[in-house]
Amino acid sequence: PDDHHDIHSSAVTALEESQREALTNADIKISYGDLVREHVSKFTDEARSLMRVSELRERVLAWESTISPILDTEEGASPYDICAYSRRLITKLSGSSGEVLQLTELVGGGGDRREISRLFLTSLMLASSGNVELNQNDQTCKLLSRKLQSEVLEAYVLPSGDEPGTRKRKKVPV
Secondary structure (H helix, E strand, O other): OOOHHHHHHHHHHHHHHHHHHHHHHHEEEEEEEHHHHHHHHHHHHHHHHHHHHHHHHHHHHHHHHHHHHHHHHHHOOOOOOOHHHHHHHHHHHHHHHHHEEEEHHHOOOOOOOOHHHHHHHHHHHHOOOOOOEEHHHHHEEEEOOOOHHHHHHHHOOOOOOOOOOOOOOOOOOO
């Protein structure tokens, strides 16, 4: 019985080895052509990828050449100080008759686009904080309050009497 098992095992092993050899020889014959096709395919894929990268690089360089002068101009500009611009607009409105001005008079005035944008943003912030009223129908700006929100916050005293930002918080164990 053991001899029978050994013979059967040997036969199976021999059959497996011969099938493996046959497959390996067939794989070698088939795989050389496949290998060449695979390498050519990889080469063309990489070439296409490089072309896409080159196109992307050209687009990035074009964008960079467009945006660089704009960024250089912005870096050279004065910083936007909302409080200073707010005081400037409130002063301008205070000096007008009835404390009302056309929005174009208030923010326009022939300034450059950056200045107009800053003044318009400031007028929106002043409207949001209740200092001015913007009327869409006749495009006017009316002064409601001269007291800036930043001044209100600076004058605020905490109910505890502490200065804002000086009170230490107790650490709560987790």
